[in-house]
Amino acid sequence: MTDVRVLAEAWLAAEPDGDMREELGALLHGSEQELRERFTGRLQFGTAGLRAAVGAGPQRMNRLVVQQAAAGLVDYLLDTVPGVAEAGVIIGYDARRKSDVFALDTARVCAARGVKALLFTDVVPTPVLAWNITAIGAAAGVMVTASHNPPADNGYKVYLGTGSQIVPPADTDIAACIDQVDATAVELAPEDSPLIVRLGDAEMQAYLASVPAARLCPQVPGVPVAYTAMHGVGGATLLAAFERAGLPAPFVVAQQQQPDGTFPTVSFPNPEEPGAMDLLLARAAECGALLALANDPDADRLGAAIPTPATSQQPGGWRRLGGDEIGWLLADHILRHTSGADRLVVTTLVSSSLLGSMAKANGVTCVETFTGFKWIGHTVLQHPELRFVFGYEQALGYLVCGQPLDKDGITAAVLLAEVAALAAAEGVTLQQRLDALAATYGRHVMAEKSVRMPPVDGAATVARLRANPPTSVGDRTVQSVEWFEEAGLLRLEMGDDLRLQVRPSGTEPKVKLYGEGVGCEPAEYLELLALLLASN
Numbered sequence: 341m342t343d344v345r346v347l348a349e350a351w352l353a354a355e356p357d358g359d360m361r362e363e364l365g366a367l368l369h370g371s372e373q374e375l376r377e378r379f380t381g382r383l384q385f386g387t388a389g390l391r392a393a394v395g396a397g398p399q400r401m402n403r404l405v406v407q408q409a410a411a412g413l414v415d416y417l418l419d420t421v422p423g424v425a426e427a428g429v430i431i432g433y434d435a436r437r438k439s440d441v442f443a444l445d446t447a448r449v450c451a452a453r454g455v456k457a458l459l460f461t462d463v464v465p466t467p468v469l470a471w472n473i474t475a476i477g478a479a480a481g482v483m484v485t486a487s488h489n490p491p492a493d494n495g496y497k498v499y500l501g502t503g504s505q506i507v508p509p510a511d512t513d514i515a516a517c518i519d520q521v522d523a524t525a526v527e528l529a530p531e532d533s534p535l536i537v538r539l540g541d542a543e544m545q546a547y548l549a550s551v552p553a554a555r556l557c558p559q560v561p562g563v564p565v566a567y568t569a570m571h572g573v574g575g576a577t578l579l580a581a582f583e584r585a586g587l588p589a590p591f592v593v594a595q596q597q598q599p600d601g602t603f604p605t606v607s608f609p610n611p612e613e614p615g616a617m618d619l620l621l622a623r624a625a626e627c628g629a630l631l632a633l634a635n636d637p638d639a640d641r642l643g644a645a646i647p648t649p650a651t652s653q654q655p656g657g658w659r660r661l662g663g664d665e666i667g668w669l670l671a672d673h674i675l676r677h678t679s680g681a682d683r684l685v686v687t688t689l690v691s692s693s694l695l696g697s698m699a700k701a702n703g704v705t706c707v708e709t710f711t712g713f714k715w716i717g718h719t720v721l722q723h724p725e726l727r728f729v730f731g732y733e734q735a736l737g738y739l740v741c742g743q744p745l746d747k748d749g750i751t752a753a754v755l756l757a758e759v760a761a762l763a764a765a766e767g768v769t770l771q772q773r774l775d776a777l778a779a780t781y782g783r784h785v786m787a788e789k790s791v792r793m794p795p796v797d798g799a800a801t802v803a804r805l806r807a808n809p810p811t812s813v814g815d816r817t818v819q820s821v822e823w824f825e826e827a828g829l830l831r832l833e834m835g836d837d838l839r840l841q842v843r844p845s846g847t848e849p850k851v852k853l854y855g856e857g858v859g860c861e862p863a864e865y866l867e868l869l870a871l872l873l874a875s876n
Contacts (some may be wrong), residue, residue, distance in 0.1 A: 412518030428456030432469030504717030574639025611643025717745030
């Protein structure tokens with residue numbers, strides 16, 4: 341019997357769930373190649389925690405993988421965080437398959453190791469979990485969610501006591517602790533252990549009580565807004581947040597308002613995906629909304645669309661805003677309605693450079709950090725001398741309050757609704773707001789492209805491009821080349837009006853290319869850069 345088959349038999353003996361036992365049995369009697377794929381190595385824990393399809397074996401999301409990860413995390417906390425047993429770990433979960441049992445198992449692992457577990461008793465948006473880490477003084481937080489991944493996936497996101505997601509070296513240190521744990525022999529405390537504290541509604545109400553502070557012009561009455569929760573866990577919280585903030589209730593997409601981990605009306609529950617917002621746009625047109633808002637399934641991201649006027653060539657409709665465009669609208673509003681030279685705004689390498697120009701014009705410090713919202717939270721912590729007022733990344737992540745130090749699609753929705761309300765009160769549209777920014781700072785045009793390839797090949801391809809960067813792309817000369825080691829990102833500056841960037845994805849089998857033009861179109865240059873990658 342091979343080592344892989346021995347391991348699979350051990351997992352079958354330890355597996356607590358009938359559906360996973362059935363799947364393991366089929367694997368043991370099926371393809372040897374698939375068995376090896378599932379049982380060679382394990383799902384790697386990184387700065388995004390864990391994320392994969394729910395399934396049997398160490399390369400999928402299941403209870404044994406979660407118990408192993410939880411045990412490694414708790415061991416890391418016991419080694420590094422004084423008072424962790426009393427401070428505890430706060431645990432939340434979304435509506436995806438097995439999220440509730442993954443969360444309970446995490447609590448039982450904590451309790452078995454003598455650490456208090458504070459477990460939400462119902463589904464909760466990620467921002468509510470993250471906000472409460474610092475509010476209650478927990479040593480760490482765990483959110484069971486796959487965010488905007490496809491329906492088959494689940495995931496495991498880890499925060500430390502700052503309320504920010506983990507960054508290196510914490511991820512590798514936690515992974516090293518996980519390596520020391522036998523996934524088939526993790527001790528679990530009883531479900532009724534006194535160390536497992538069930539959280540009621542108080543933590544949700546505490547978060548909601550903080551929401552009105554997101555508004556900067558609370559005297560402005562709201563305007564009609566349409567909203568979808570996209571079958572996620574943000575729907576009820578967003579409605580309550582709008583009420584607390586003094587805004588009228590949005591017109592919801594009823595088919596997508598209740599949590600449903602099967603996502604019956606959308607194949608890919610990500611507001612960035614083509615077609616994902618179709619029901620929302622129909623609802624917005626139906627109710628005469630001035631703004632359409634979409635949360636992703638765990639409500640930490642925010643998508644938006646605005647109406648487009650009718651012309652002689654075409655009827656009016658709706659246009660989905662790019663992630664940067666939402667960031668520009670929020671930043672413009674925040675910078676115009678806050679003051680002080682101690683203000684700090686933060687964005688990421690692959691987001692638009694426009695925020696930096698806006699910050700400079702307003703006498704505000706702007707920091708550009710690595711890709712991933714965890715780095716925005718980390719940057720805020722690195723600058724205690726400054727007053728953080730806004731952070732965003734182009735992948736629909738926005739932070740408009742000082743807590744939590746992670747993206748929050750609920751408070752961002754409240755503030756964007758205020759932006760729309762103020763624009764209406766001043767007799768302008770949101771498109772006219774964007775046009776005014778373009779007139780002031782130049783028309784910034786963003787483009788993205790992905791080239792699919794295995795992760796190892798992607799990293800090697802970018803490394804070869806770094807070692808031998810092009811001197812030109814199309815008719816444009818490369819004027820400078822910059823390498824960002826922590827992000828694995830190569831930046832090509834083609835003058836003041838064009839920037840191209842490339843990096844391997846950390847979560848998907850692709851290389852990502854980003855372009856930004858000021859008064860010019862970057863898309864054609866991304867196509868040419870993709871051809872250079874393929875031939876490199």
